[in-house]
Amino acid sequence: MRISAEQRQQNETRIRTAMDRLLRGQIPPGGKCDIKTLAREANVDRTAFYGTRPYAHLRAEFERRLQALHTAGDLPDPREAQIARLKNEVETFKQRIIRRDRTIAELTDLSAEALSRLAAQHDEINRLRRQADGAAAVRQLPTRATTVGPCS
Structure with missing residues:
Protein backbone atom coordinates (compact mmCIF):
# COMPACT_ATOMS: atom_id res chain seq x y z
CA MET A 1 0.00 0.00 0.00
CA ASP A 77 19.17 3.05 27.93
CA PRO A 78 19.31 2.64 31.72
CA ARG A 79 19.73 -1.13 31.35
CA GLU A 80 22.80 -0.64 29.15
CA ALA A 81 24.20 1.79 31.70
CA GLN A 82 23.50 -0.72 34.45
CA ILE A 83 25.17 -3.52 32.46
CA ALA A 84 28.23 -1.34 31.84
CA ARG A 85 28.37 -0.39 35.53
CA LEU A 86 28.03 -4.01 36.63
CA LYS A 87 30.74 -5.13 34.20
CA ASN A 88 33.07 -2.53 35.71
CA GLU A 89 32.19 -3.72 39.21
CA VAL A 90 32.82 -7.35 38.24
CA GLU A 91 36.23 -6.40 36.84
CA THR A 92 37.05 -4.46 40.01
CA PHE A 93 36.01 -7.43 42.16
CA LYS A 94 38.10 -9.80 40.05
CA GLN A 95 41.16 -7.61 40.58
CA ARG A 96 40.47 -7.45 44.34
CA ILE A 97 40.17 -11.24 44.49
CA ILE A 98 43.46 -11.64 42.61
CA ARG A 99 45.19 -9.24 45.03
CA ARG A 100 43.68 -11.00 48.08
CA ASP A 101 44.64 -14.45 46.77
CA ARG A 102 48.19 -13.19 46.29
CA THR A 103 48.23 -11.74 49.83
CA ILE A 104 46.85 -14.99 51.30
CA ALA A 105 49.53 -16.99 49.48
CA GLU A 106 52.25 -14.66 50.78
CA LEU A 107 50.92 -14.84 54.34
CA THR A 108 50.65 -18.64 54.14
CA ASP A 109 54.29 -18.82 53.03
CA LEU A 110 55.30 -16.43 55.82
CA SER A 111 53.38 -18.52 58.38
CA ALA A 112 55.04 -21.74 57.20
CA GLU A 113 58.46 -20.09 57.38
CA ALA A 114 57.77 -18.72 60.88
CA LEU A 115 56.64 -22.16 62.11
CA SER A 116 59.72 -23.73 60.58
CA ARG A 117 61.95 -21.21 62.33
CA LEU A 118 60.20 -21.75 65.65
CA ALA A 119 60.60 -25.50 65.33
CA ALA A 120 64.31 -25.07 64.54
CA GLN A 121 64.75 -22.72 67.52
CA HIS A 122 62.92 -25.17 69.78
CA ASP A 123 65.17 -27.99 68.61
CA GLU A 124 68.25 -25.80 69.22
CA ILE A 125 67.07 -24.90 72.74
CA ASN A 126 66.49 -28.58 73.58
CA ARG A 127 69.91 -29.50 72.17
CA LEU A 128 71.60 -26.78 74.26
CA ARG A 129 69.73 -27.93 77.39
CA ARG A 130 70.86 -31.50 76.86
CA GLN A 131 74.38 -30.30 76.28
CA ALA A 132 74.26 -28.15 79.43
CA ASP A 133 72.96 -31.06 81.49
CA GLY A 134 75.81 -33.25 80.33
CA ALA A 135 78.60 -30.72 80.89
CA ALA A 136 80.34 -30.93 84.29
CA ALA A 137 81.81 -27.44 84.09
CA VAL A 138 78.43 -25.80 83.98
CA ARG A 139 76.83 -25.29 87.30
CA GLN A 140 73.10 -24.85 87.48
CA LEU A 141 71.78 -22.00 89.51
CA PRO A 142 69.18 -22.75 92.11
CA THR A 143 65.70 -21.61 91.25
CA ARG A 144 64.14 -19.12 93.54
CA ALA A 145 60.85 -19.89 95.14
CA THR A 146 58.17 -17.47 94.10
CA THR A 147 56.99 -15.38 97.01
CA VAL A 148 53.86 -13.35 97.35
CA GLY A 149 54.39 -9.82 98.51
CA PRO A 150 57.44 -7.59 98.76
CA CYS A 151 60.91 -9.08 98.98
CA SER A 152 62.93 -8.56 102.18
Whole structure:
Protein backbone atom coordinates (compact mmCIF):
# COMPACT_ATOMS: atom_id res chain seq x y z
CA MET A 1 0.00 0.00 0.00
CA ARG A 2 1.40 3.35 -1.03
CA ILE A 3 1.32 6.27 1.33
CA SER A 4 0.97 9.90 0.38
CA ALA A 5 3.78 12.43 0.75
CA GLU A 6 1.86 14.01 3.62
CA GLN A 7 1.53 10.66 5.44
CA ARG A 8 5.20 9.98 4.87
CA GLN A 9 6.10 13.40 6.33
CA GLN A 10 3.88 12.72 9.36
CA ASN A 11 5.54 9.33 9.83
CA GLU A 12 9.00 10.90 9.64
CA THR A 13 7.96 13.52 12.20
CA ARG A 14 6.68 10.80 14.56
CA ILE A 15 9.88 8.80 14.01
CA ARG A 16 12.11 11.79 14.77
CA THR A 17 10.07 12.63 17.88
CA ALA A 18 10.30 9.04 19.11
CA MET A 19 14.02 9.00 18.24
CA ASP A 20 14.63 12.11 20.35
CA ARG A 21 12.72 10.61 23.29
CA LEU A 22 14.66 7.34 23.14
CA LEU A 23 18.00 9.09 22.84
CA ARG A 24 17.14 11.26 25.87
CA GLY A 25 16.66 8.07 27.87
CA GLN A 26 12.87 8.00 27.93
CA ILE A 27 12.67 4.27 27.27
CA PRO A 28 9.17 2.76 27.51
CA PRO A 29 8.62 -0.23 29.80
CA GLY A 30 9.72 -3.42 28.06
CA GLY A 31 11.63 -1.47 25.40
CA LYS A 32 15.22 -0.70 24.60
CA CYS A 33 17.01 2.04 22.77
CA ASP A 34 16.81 0.20 19.44
CA ILE A 35 15.07 0.18 16.06
CA LYS A 36 12.34 -2.20 17.22
CA THR A 37 11.28 0.15 20.02
CA LEU A 38 11.68 3.17 17.75
CA ALA A 39 9.30 1.64 15.21
CA ARG A 40 6.80 0.70 17.90
CA GLU A 41 6.92 4.16 19.50
CA ALA A 42 6.47 5.89 16.13
CA ASN A 43 3.73 3.42 15.14
CA VAL A 44 5.59 2.49 11.94
CA ASP A 45 6.32 -0.96 10.54
CA ARG A 46 9.84 -1.97 11.51
CA THR A 47 10.65 -3.31 8.05
CA ALA A 48 10.36 0.24 6.71
CA PHE A 49 13.75 0.97 8.33
CA TYR A 50 15.78 -1.58 6.36
CA GLY A 51 17.25 -1.91 2.88
CA THR A 52 15.90 0.55 0.36
CA ARG A 53 12.72 1.15 2.32
CA PRO A 54 11.47 4.70 2.92
CA TYR A 55 12.90 5.23 6.42
CA ALA A 56 16.29 3.55 6.08
CA HIS A 57 17.98 6.96 6.28
CA LEU A 58 16.29 7.55 9.65
CA ARG A 59 17.58 4.19 10.95
CA ALA A 60 21.11 5.22 9.88
CA GLU A 61 20.66 8.59 11.61
CA PHE A 62 19.36 6.90 14.78
CA GLU A 63 22.27 4.44 14.86
CA ARG A 64 24.78 7.24 14.20
CA ARG A 65 23.38 9.39 17.02
CA LEU A 66 23.23 6.39 19.35
CA GLN A 67 26.86 5.53 18.56
CA ALA A 68 27.88 9.16 19.21
CA LEU A 69 26.22 8.97 22.63
CA HIS A 70 27.98 5.70 23.40
CA THR A 71 31.32 7.18 22.32
CA ALA A 72 30.72 10.17 24.61
CA GLY A 73 30.04 7.76 27.47
CA ASP A 74 26.35 8.63 27.68
CA LEU A 75 24.11 5.56 27.65
CA PRO A 76 20.47 6.52 27.12
CA ASP A 77 19.17 3.05 27.93
CA PRO A 78 19.31 2.64 31.72
CA ARG A 79 19.73 -1.13 31.35
CA GLU A 80 22.80 -0.64 29.15
CA ALA A 81 24.20 1.79 31.70
CA GLN A 82 23.50 -0.72 34.45
CA ILE A 83 25.17 -3.52 32.46
CA ALA A 84 28.23 -1.34 31.84
CA ARG A 85 28.37 -0.39 35.53
CA LEU A 86 28.03 -4.01 36.63
CA LYS A 87 30.74 -5.13 34.20
CA ASN A 88 33.07 -2.53 35.71
CA GLU A 89 32.19 -3.72 39.21
CA VAL A 90 32.82 -7.35 38.24
CA GLU A 91 36.23 -6.40 36.84
CA THR A 92 37.05 -4.46 40.01
CA PHE A 93 36.01 -7.43 42.16
CA LYS A 94 38.10 -9.80 40.05
CA GLN A 95 41.16 -7.61 40.58
CA ARG A 96 40.47 -7.45 44.34
CA ILE A 97 40.17 -11.24 44.49
CA ILE A 98 43.46 -11.64 42.61
CA ARG A 99 45.19 -9.24 45.03
CA ARG A 100 43.68 -11.00 48.08
CA ASP A 101 44.64 -14.45 46.77
CA ARG A 102 48.19 -13.19 46.29
CA THR A 103 48.23 -11.74 49.83
CA ILE A 104 46.85 -14.99 51.30
CA ALA A 105 49.53 -16.99 49.48
CA GLU A 106 52.25 -14.66 50.78
CA LEU A 107 50.92 -14.84 54.34
CA THR A 108 50.65 -18.64 54.14
CA ASP A 109 54.29 -18.82 53.03
CA LEU A 110 55.30 -16.43 55.82
CA SER A 111 53.38 -18.52 58.38
CA ALA A 112 55.04 -21.74 57.20
CA GLU A 113 58.46 -20.09 57.38
CA ALA A 114 57.77 -18.72 60.88
CA LEU A 115 56.64 -22.16 62.11
CA SER A 116 59.72 -23.73 60.58
CA ARG A 117 61.95 -21.21 62.33
CA LEU A 118 60.20 -21.75 65.65
CA ALA A 119 60.60 -25.50 65.33
CA ALA A 120 64.31 -25.07 64.54
CA GLN A 121 64.75 -22.72 67.52
CA HIS A 122 62.92 -25.17 69.78
CA ASP A 123 65.17 -27.99 68.61
CA GLU A 124 68.25 -25.80 69.22
CA ILE A 125 67.07 -24.90 72.74
CA ASN A 126 66.49 -28.58 73.58
CA ARG A 127 69.91 -29.50 72.17
CA LEU A 128 71.60 -26.78 74.26
CA ARG A 129 69.73 -27.93 77.39
CA ARG A 130 70.86 -31.50 76.86
CA GLN A 131 74.38 -30.30 76.28
CA ALA A 132 74.26 -28.15 79.43
CA ASP A 133 72.96 -31.06 81.49
CA GLY A 134 75.81 -33.25 80.33
CA ALA A 135 78.60 -30.72 80.89
CA ALA A 136 80.34 -30.93 84.29
CA ALA A 137 81.81 -27.44 84.09
CA VAL A 138 78.43 -25.80 83.98
CA ARG A 139 76.83 -25.29 87.30
CA GLN A 140 73.10 -24.85 87.48
CA LEU A 141 71.78 -22.00 89.51
CA PRO A 142 69.18 -22.75 92.11
CA THR A 143 65.70 -21.61 91.25
CA ARG A 144 64.14 -19.12 93.54
CA ALA A 145 60.85 -19.89 95.14
CA THR A 146 58.17 -17.47 94.10
CA THR A 147 56.99 -15.38 97.01
CA VAL A 148 53.86 -13.35 97.35
CA GLY A 149 54.39 -9.82 98.51
CA PRO A 150 57.44 -7.59 98.76
CA CYS A 151 60.91 -9.08 98.98
CA SER A 152 62.93 -8.56 102.18
